[in-house]
Every structure is written in structure tokens, then in C-alpha cells.
Amino acid sequence: MVDVHYQRVINATPQVLRDTLLDHQNLSEFFNASFKVLRAENNSEVSGGVGCVREVSILGVSFKEEIVKADTDGIEYRVVDDFPVKDHRGVIRFSAQGSLTKVSYRISCWAPWYIPNWLLTRLLQHDIAQCLNKLGARFDPR
Template sequence: MNIHLTKFIPVHTDLLLPTLLAHEQLCRFFNASFVIERAENAEEIDGGAGCLRKVTTHRNSFIEEIIKADLTGIQYKIVGKGPLKNHQGDIFFNSTKEGTVIDYHIRGEVDGWLPTFLVKMVIKKDIAQALDKLAIHFHSVS
């Protein structure tokens, strides 16, 4: 299963990145709660590579690990059991004069009895709503 969404966010990456790495505040945008289980690796930016966060959404909990985080984007994966096997999320930042275009990619395999199309529809809807909320947040602060 592959999901790809694109959204323009009216802010530059130097403000966008720390907002997306403030894990425990991501509930402002995502229909989920995030709790840090382990801090980032030494010499990484706050919330960056090595950080483990427990995500609870739709009555499911799972652990995500931040693999990479810098001004070009964020890469993360589910560690252990989760709604998707071999899950990886790649969030790419493409800077423009007016802000940042986010290219959000998710890939993985449905792990369970739910139909793939249904899982894909729910994830895509949740991510699209989160990106919309993120754009509104930065539009209102600019």
C-alpha cells in the first residue's frame, strides 16, 4: 500500500521542522496522541533521529521511531506491531519563497483482517486533515 499527499504550508522549514518534532503537541494536527518513550540520539535535534513515540489513534497504540529529521524532511517507521507491517513514512520539505511544499509518503502492508482499501482511506483522510490543520495553523500565525 502506498499513500502520497502534497500540501503547501505557508511557513519556511526552519519553523515547520520543530513544529512537527514537538511530538507531544502533534495532537493539534493529527487525530492521535503522541507520548515520547525515548528521547532523540545524542547530537540530534530535539525530537529527531532515535526518538521513539507512542502513538494512540482509533483505539490502537503503536511505537514510531524517527529515523531522520532535518530541514529536508522527516523519516519515521513503526517499530514492532502496528496497523501496517513494514511501515515507513517519508515527509519531504520543498522550500519556496512563500513557504514549504510537503510531500508526505507512507508505505506499508496492512497487518490484519481489514481490507487494504479501507485502511488506506482512513490513513489518507487522517493525514490530509492533519496537513490542512497544519496549513491553517501557520496561516493564522503569519
């Protein structure tokens, strides 16, 4: 199993961070991928939240992710099918610290037989670190 984790303190509230990360059309600002909403969130959920299915395209590969949790405590999503990885789960947690928020991002999954665990670990670690660093830079008061 591959399990990667990255944390960063960001100068924004949990609600602002949640709303920013649920703005699927603009996530390419933080990831080297494009995102397209295929199904909107369930009734009475926050925009882009629980029930939303998005298509992610990266390096010529497309797959679907579904938002399974979205509130001011965090966001959780899963890859709908077992492609390109199995049992992919992303968990982003928000912990308010005054005017700052500690963001913890974890991805766990099983690599396919043709991708070594170490390589997938490195790719995913790079992606989540890049995401949180770019997200942090967006709210940096400089």
C-alpha cells in the same frame, strides 16, 4: 501494499515545519491521536529528532514509532513493530519555495489480513490530508 500521498504548500519555512512536527506532545493538534515520548532523540540531534521513540495511541490501539531522519529536507519515521501494520514508513519532505514550503507526505505499509487495503488506504489518506491541512491552517496569514 498500501501507498498514500498528499501535498500542500504551507506558509512557513522547512525548519519551522520540522520543529512543529517534531514537537510530539502537541501533534494531537494535527492528528486524531495522542503521542507520548518514550525515548529522547540521540545526542547532537534536533529536539524530537533521530532516535526519538514515541507511543502513538489512536482508536484504542497503541504502537511505537521511531524517528529515523529529521532535518530541513524532511522527516522520516517507522513503526517499530509490525503492529498494527507491517513495514510502516512515513516520509515527509520539505521543498522551500521562497517564503513558502511545499510539503509532501507519503505513508507506505502492508495491511494486516483483517483490514482491506482500500479501507486502510482511505483511513491513512484522510489522516495525512487532515494533518497537512491543519498544519497549513496554523500558518495561514489570514
